[in-house]
Amino acid sequence: MNTLTVKIPPGLDAALARASAREHVNKSELVRRALDAYIRQAEREPPFVSALDRAGDLVGCFRGGPADLSSNPEHLAGFGQV
Numbered sequence: 001m002n003t004l005t006v007k008i009p010p011g012l013d014a015a016l017a018r019a020s021a022r023e024h025v026n027k028s029e030l031v032r033r034a035l036d037a038y039i040r041q042a043e044r045e046p047p048f049v050s051a052l053d054r055a056g057d058l059v060g061c062f063r064g065g066p067a068d069l070s071s072n073p074e075h076l077a078g079f080g081q082v
Contacts, residue, residue, distance in 0.1 A: 006031075016030065016031070
């Protein structure tokens with residue numbers, strides 16, 4: 001088995017010690033189980049795709065319009081009113 005050294009803050013170490021005592025396993029085994037669960041879950045879930053990734057081809061495709069469209073509230077006057 002390989003060895004991995006990790007630095008953790010004191011609070012996390014204390015929580016790890018309590019969890020290992022509760023589970024009746026040493027800290028190394030508990031960390032192995034946690035890493036295994038994390039990796040298995042990450043492999044099952046689809047990768048995160050941002051809105052920019054989904055609509056990246058639309059970004060910058062429009063020409064014209066006011067230069068201050070995103071920062072000038074006057075452009076929203078009456079928006080949403082019927």
